[in-house]
Amino acid sequence: MLMTTTNSVEGRQVTDYLGVVTGEVIVGANIFKDLFAGIRDIVGGRSGAYESTLREARATALNELKEEARALGADAVIGIDLDYEVLGQGGSMLMVSASGTAVKLG
Numbered sequence: 001m002l003m004t005t006t007n008s009v010e011g012r013q014v015t016d017y018l019g020v021v022t023g024e025v026i027v028g029a030n031i032f033k034d035l036f037a038g039i040r041d042i043v044g045g046r047s048g049a050y051e052s053t054l055r056e057a058r059a060t061a062l063n064e065l066k067e068e069a070r071a072l073g074a075d076a077v078i079g080i081d082l083d084y085e086v087l088g089q090g091g092s093m094l095m096v097s098a099s100g101t102a103v104k105l106g
Contacts, residue, residue: 001066002076009076009105016104018072021044024097025057025066026087054096058082061098074102 002009061082069077080100087093 001070003062003066003080003100004076005080007079008024009078011106012076014078014103015087015106018069018074018102020070020099021065021068021074021077021102022097023061023066023068023100024095025094026093027053027065028093032033044073048104054084054094057096058098059095061096062103065098065100069102071102072102073104075105077101095106 007045008014043088062080065080067079077100080098083097083099085095087095
């Protein structure tokens with residue numbers, strides 16, 4: 001399945017708009033506090049473990065978006081937008097959400 005942040009696919013025409021599709025992942029921020037406690041993970045001001053957790057959350061949200069589009073019979077998802085939000089009391093949760101438009105291509 002083709003997935004893009006652009007609103008069109010070069011050389012292909014959108015023949016049918018099937019609707020908005022989404023994928024969301026919420027992870028507890030406690031894991032992040034634990035990660036930052038281990039200073040050995042931080043190299044040059046970056047935390048590899050923290051980045052890995054964010055990467056996994058983003059991949060999961062995009063996979064959920066893709067599966068929702070597939071269930072609608074889409075060939076592609078266009079106009080994908082990724083958002084990151086801190087939720088919960090004291091920022092205890094992190095949400096990664098992906099949304100886009102499921103389409104059929106000609």
